[in-house]
Amino acid sequence: MDTLASYDELPYDSLPLPETQPDVLAALAKLHGFDAPDPCTARILELGCAQGGNLIPLAWRWPQSDCVGVELSRVQAGAGTAFIRQLGLPNVRILHADIAALPDSLGEFDYIIAHGVFSWVPPAVQQALLARCRRHLSARGLAYVSFNVSAGWQPLRRLRATLLARTDARLTAPERHHQALQVLDELATEWTDPVLLKEMAYLKTAAPSYLFHEYLADSHAPMSFAEFAGMADAHGLRYLGEAGPRQARVEIEDAWGLIPESMAGRWHDAESSLDEALATRFRRALLARDDAPCGQPPLPDALPGLSVYADLASDDEIDLAAAQAQDFVNPAGNRFAITLPGVKAAAMILSAHYPAALPYHALYAAACGLVQAHGGAGVDEAPFRVALFDLVMLHGAMPTVWPGQFADTPGMQPRAHALARAQARAPGWVVSGARQVALALDDPGRNLLAALDGQRNESDLMALMQQQCDAAGRDWPHAQVAERIRRQLWLYLRQGLIEQA
Ligand SMILES: C[S@@+](CC[C@H](N)C(=O)[O-])C[C@H]1O[C@@H](n2cnc3c(N)ncnc32)[C@H](O)[C@@H]1O
Structure with missing residues (x-):
């Protein structure tokens, strides 16, 4: 195969993806007790990168990095390559190639990103994707592989089956998408299941490429966490943790006292149970080589060695004197209830500094000062760290190993990069x-x-x-x-x- 017609006809909206940032992945790994390479000088590989909407900004951010994208759709790979040429960026290239046929000569990478690819390719390409991750991952490297989870997709299978059956596979992707919208209108008068109705309403407004590639593409195979972790294991990769926002996190008592095999077993069982309980639809798995130093379930202890950034706002007048839950909301509209005055202060301080990140100790000191200035009691460090860690796990605040430096005024003659x-x-x-x-x-x-x-x-x-x-x-x-x-x-x-x- 030398191209993917459906992606040529209906290219994917190629967007930057905050949860794939290597500096954030490195920080998350650190919370799992794992030291990953410095992203500023890393080799970064993105598999199924579309036109490079995620990879190119990473290459731009870190001129000393070396970034390679792999994309089988000729149209998307070509659009990315033309844009890179226009920018004159020497440290990024997009290969028009099949993940299943990559040459070993690509070498090793410190970060490998495969977002929205694994569940949407045939089984042989899934195997090849994991094999390539193992083959090309450096000794302490991290792979990010997202996939659709069967627990949350189970109720939606009926919708996909119906859209496939009631649309014409001989149409081009844009034409079939158009037909699918009409079918959704029909189904809205026939079906009553609230889960399906909610999804259908969302699909009416979603990007055409999302509807098409999720519901009408040939390959779409959600799987359980256990199945995914087992496949990764068979390829010599170890599940290190989750890179995406979580509604809840797994806690294992005495995790540090267990031998790695027992801990991994208990941990994986708990992750699977969580998916069933929460009807999880999507996971972003962080993987490492199985010969890399072992990871653990995440713990707050490593937070003091990291920096944190956040972009939160609140409609409430924040009370820094009372331990009363107040809602903060991020630009994506996700709400985070924060109770501890010190962490409310931290959310306010971080948001004022966004997009810069603050080192943990500077943040803690500033939060203590702000709480005190508003008549609050002293902020104990241990509970502050645990509550901030919980916010980080929910992605209300993001951990990073790259604080970043940014202008704080536009100046008289502003210059955008x-x-x-x-x-x-x-x-x-x-x-x-x-x-x-x-x-x-x-x-x-x-x-x-x-x-x-x-x-x-x-x-x-x-x-x-x-x-x-x-x-x-x-x-x-x-x-x-x-x-x-x-x-x-x-x-x-x-x-x-x-x-x-
Ligand atoms: C759902 S899109 C996701 C694009 C991008 N990663 C993102 O999240 O925005 C899947 C991408 O993988 C590419 N792809 C699928 N199979 C591939 C293969 N065998 N080799 C290389 N790219 C492939 C598709 O062309 C498409 O651009």
């Missing part, structure tokens, strides 16, 4: 924030970003924005245009897109 400007200019590319998040920018927002070349001052930007408003037939008063520019610049700054003056 070249990747952001190129992404803003290129149709089909999403602008990625410094912490690997996808930014939803409208056309004026993209145009303004693309224009931030360090040569334009406030009045130049005003003239430019005014032109755009005129062209769009918007009759905005001067003050409204100025306010719009101010807000956009704040957003670019907050997402780490502006270079230090």
Whole structure:
């Protein structure tokens, strides 16, 4: 096979994926008692990378890294390669190749990412993917392999079977997607199962490529955690932990006292039970070589050696004097109830510093100071660490080994970095924030970003924005245009897109 027609016809929305960031993976591994290589100088391999929407920003962030993407869809691999050439990035390339036929000469990688690939390829490619992870993973390297979990997909099988049966496989992918939307409308009047109705409502608004590749593609094989861990094991890979947000985490008493084999058995059983209890649909497994130093279930003890970042807000007036649960929400809309005043203070401090991360000890000291300034009691370190660790496990706060340095003012003549400007200019590319998040920018927002070349001052930007408003037939008063520019610049700054003056 020399291409994948369905992905050529309906390319995947190639987005930055925060949970695949090697600095975050390294930090998570550390919480599992495992030291991974420095991401800044790492070799990074992404399997099934689409057009490189995730890999290219990583290569941009770490110029000393060496990044390789593998993608079988000719259209997507070609689009990524053209964009890399346009950027002039020397440390990243996308190979138009089949995961199942990679040459050993690719060498070893410190991080291997395979997001949204494993469950969507035939069994032989699944085996090849794990074999390649083992073959190419460096001694202390980490592989991230996400997969769909059968526990959560069981009730949705009926929907996939019905969409497959009621749409025409001879159509092109976009045409079949269109037909599937009509079938969803029909099913909405026929079915009553609330789980299915909720999923159908979501699919109506989801990206066409998601609906197609999840529900209409030839291969889609959710599996249990135990089956996945067993397959990984057969390829000489060990499950190290979960890289994605979790609703709950496994705790094993006396884990450190157990021999590795007994602990792995108990741990894996607990993970499987959790999937059944929570109807888990998706997992992001962190894997290491089976000859690497053994990992453990995650513990808070390693948190003091790490940095943390967070982007949280709250509608409540935060009470730093009372241990009363208050809700914080992240940009994805996920809510986190935080009770401990010290951790509420930490959430506020981190969010004010975003996208920079703070080293644990600096964060703890700042949280103590903020609580004290608001009349709260002293913050004990041990409970603070455990509560912050719980927030990290839920992905309300992200651990990292890369604090990052970012501008704190746009300056008189703001300059966005070249990747952001190129992404803003290129149709089909999403602008990625410094912490690997996808930014939803409208056309004026993209145009303004693309224009931030360090040569334009406030009045130049005003003239430019005014032109755009005129062209769009918007009759905005001067003050409204100025306010719009101010807000956009704040957003670019907050997402780490502006270079230090
Ligand atoms: C569901 S998409 C996920 C894309 C990307 N990783 C992401 O998460 O946005 C799966 C990707 O794997 C690619 N793919 C599937 N089988 C492949 C193979 N045998 N070799 C290389 N790439 C493959 C597809 O073309 C597609 O781009």
